[in-house]
Amino acid sequence: MHSPDCISYPPVYTDTALADFKEPAPAQSEETYGPWSPGTPSRQAYDLDFEDHVKAPGHHIAEILDDYPTILLQSDLVHPCLLEPQIIRMTGLLSEWSPDLSLQRAVYSGVAKKDGQDIEVAVKFVASIEEAKMEVANYGHLEALQGTVIPRLYGMLFGYEKNSDEEVACLVLERFGSKLRLDFHQMDMVSRGEALNRLVDIHRAGFSHCDFARRNVVTKDGQYRIVDLADVTPHEGVCQWTFDFVENAGRVLPYSEQRALRGVCPIIFAAASEALYWSAGRLVLGGMYGVEAAPSLPKSHEVYQVPDVVIGLDDSYHYKESEKRDIAIKIYEEFKKQLDKYPMEHVIHFKNWTSYEVHRKWHAERNISFAPRLVPDEDGQWIHVGVRGFREREAALNLQYLSLEPNFDLSPYSIIQA
Ligand SMILES: [Zn+2]
Numbered sequence: 001m002h003s004p005d006c007i008s009y010p011p012v013y014t015d016t017a018l019a020d021f022k023e024p025a026p027a028q029s030e031e032t033y034g035p036w037s038p039g040t041p042s043r044q045a046y047d048l049d050f051e052d053h054v055k056a057p058g059h060h061i062a063e064i065l066d067d068y069p070t071i072l073l074q075s076d077l078v079h080p081c082l083l084e085p086q087i088i089r090m091t092g093l094l095s096e097w098s099p100d101l102s103l104q105r106a107v108y109s110g111v112a113k114k115d116g117q118d119i120e121v122a123v124k125f126v127a128s129i130e131e132a133k134m135e136v137a138n139y140g141h142l143e144a145l146q147g148t149v150i151p152r153l154y155g156m157l158f159g160y161e162k163n164s165d166e167e168v169a170c171l172v173l174e175r176f177g178s179k180l181r182l183d184f185h186q187m188d189m190v191s192r193g194e195a196l197n198r199l200v201d202i203h204r205a206g207f208s209h210c211d212f213a214r215r216n217v218v219t220k221d222g223q224y225r226i227v228d229l230a231d232v233t234p235h236e237g238v239c240q241w242t243f244d245f246v247e248n249a250g251r252v253l254p255y256s257e258q259r260a261l262r263g264v265c266p267i268i269f270a271a272a273s274e275a276l277y278w279s280a281g282r283l284v285l286g287g288m289y290g291v292e293a294a295p296s297l298p299k300s301h302e303v304y305q306v307p308d309v310v311i312g313l314d315d316s317y318h319y320k321e322s323e324k325r326d327i328a329i330k331i332y333e334e335f336k337k338q339l340d341k342y343p344m345e346h347v348i349h350f351k352n353w354t355s356y357e358v359h360r361k362w363h364a365e366r367n368i369s370f371a372p373r374l375v376p377d378e379d380g381q382w383i384h385v386g387v388r389g390f391r392e393r394e395a396a397l398n399l400q401y402l403s404l405e406p407n408f409d410l411s412p413y414s415i416i417q418a
Pocket of ligand 1: 203235239240241265267268
C-alpha cells in the first residue's frame with residue numbers, strides 16, 4: 001500500500017518555468033500552513049470554464065462545484081502548477097458517462113495555455129485531497145516516464161463544492177490520444193505488445209501499476225500510454241522482466257516458456273493474460289469451439305472482432321458437437337478467404353450470409369434437409385421466418401445466385417448484386 005511518505009512527497013516539479021513566478025513562496029512549512037486550507041491566499045488561481053463548451057449526456061456533474069460554470073480553483077504552495085494562472089476552457093467529458101458517475105471519478109478534457117501555445121489537457125477529479133496527493137506523488141516517482149509511458153502532470157488544483165466547505169481536488173494532465181476502441185483481445189498482437197511494454201517500463205522504474213486494464217490505456221498514432229496512477233505501489237524487489245512483448249508478438253509461446261515468464265514477474269504475466277497475449281496460438285470460434293491457430297483461419301484478434309456468429313443454424317436438425325465444430329471451422333475459413341480480399345467491416349457485414357451459406361452447403365453435401373427459421377435479409381440481418389415461410393423467403397432473396405458449386409468463393413459483392 002501507499003506509504004505515509006507519499007503524502008509529504010516533495011514537489012515533483014523541476015521545470016524552470018517555476019522560477020518565473022514573480023513572488024517566491026513564503027518560507028512557511030506544511031505544518032503551519034497546511035497542504036492547502038480554506039482562506040489560504042494563493043498567487044496561483046485557475047478558472048475552469050465549462051460554459052457552453054462541454055456537451056455531455058445527462059447533467060454536467062461539475063455543476064456541484066462552487067460558481068459553476070466558471071470555477072475558481074487554486075494550486076497550493078507545496079505542489080505548484082506548471083501552467084501559468086489562466087482560464088482553462090473545458091471541452092468535454094472523457095469518462096464514460098453513466099447515471100452514477102460522480103464528479104470524484106470524472107475526467108474532463110480541456111484546452112489550456114502553456115508557454116503561449118494551446119495544449120490539450122485532461123482534468124481528472126479525484127475522490128479526496130489525500131488521494132490526489134498520493135497520485136501526484138506517484139507521478140513524481142515516475143517523473144522520468146512522463147510524456148512517454150505515462151502522461152505529463154501539470155499540477156494539482158483545489159476548489160469547493162457549492163454551498164459547502166467540502167473540498168475537491170483535480171489533477172491537470174497532458175491529454176494523450178484517446179481510449180482504446182477495441183478490447184485487448186480484439187487488438188492485433190503488436191498493439192497489445194506495445195501497451196504491455198509500457199507496463200514493463202513502469203516495472204523497470206521500480207513500481208507496479210496495479211490496475212492495468214483497457215480503460216487505463218490510451219493511444220495515439222500507434223503509441224500507447226498508461227493512465228491512472230492511483231494504485232501504483234513500489235515493486236517488490238527489482239523486476240527482472242526482459243521479455244519484449246512486441247518482438248515476440250508473432251510467436252506462439254510453448255507452455256514451458258510461459259511458465260518460466262510467470263516466475264519472472266507474476267504481475268506482468270497476469271496483465272498479459274488479461275490481454276489474452278499468451279493464447280494467440282489458440283482460437284475460440286463462435287465463442288465456443290477451441291481450435292489451434294492455422295494459416296487457413298483468421299488470426300486470434302480477427303476472430304474476436306466478428307461478433308455473434310451463429311453455428312448450428314437449422315434448429316430442426318440436431319447437430320452433434322463435432323458437427324458444429326466442423327461448421328465453425330468452415331465458416332471461419334470463409335472469413336479468412338474474405339479477409340484476404342476485403343476489410344474486416346465487410347466480413348462483419350456479411351457474416352450472417354457466410355454462416356447461412358456454409359450451413360446450406362454443409363447440409364447439401366450430407367443430403368440433410370435444410371430449412372432454418374433464420375434467414376439473412378438484404379442487409380445481412382437475421383430475420384425470423386417460419387418453416388413454411390422459408391421457401392418463399394429463399395426465393396425472394398434470390399439465393400440461387402449464391403454459388404452452390406464445390407469450392408465456392410463467397411464474394412460479398414456478388415451477393416449485393418444478387
Ligand atoms: Zn515486475
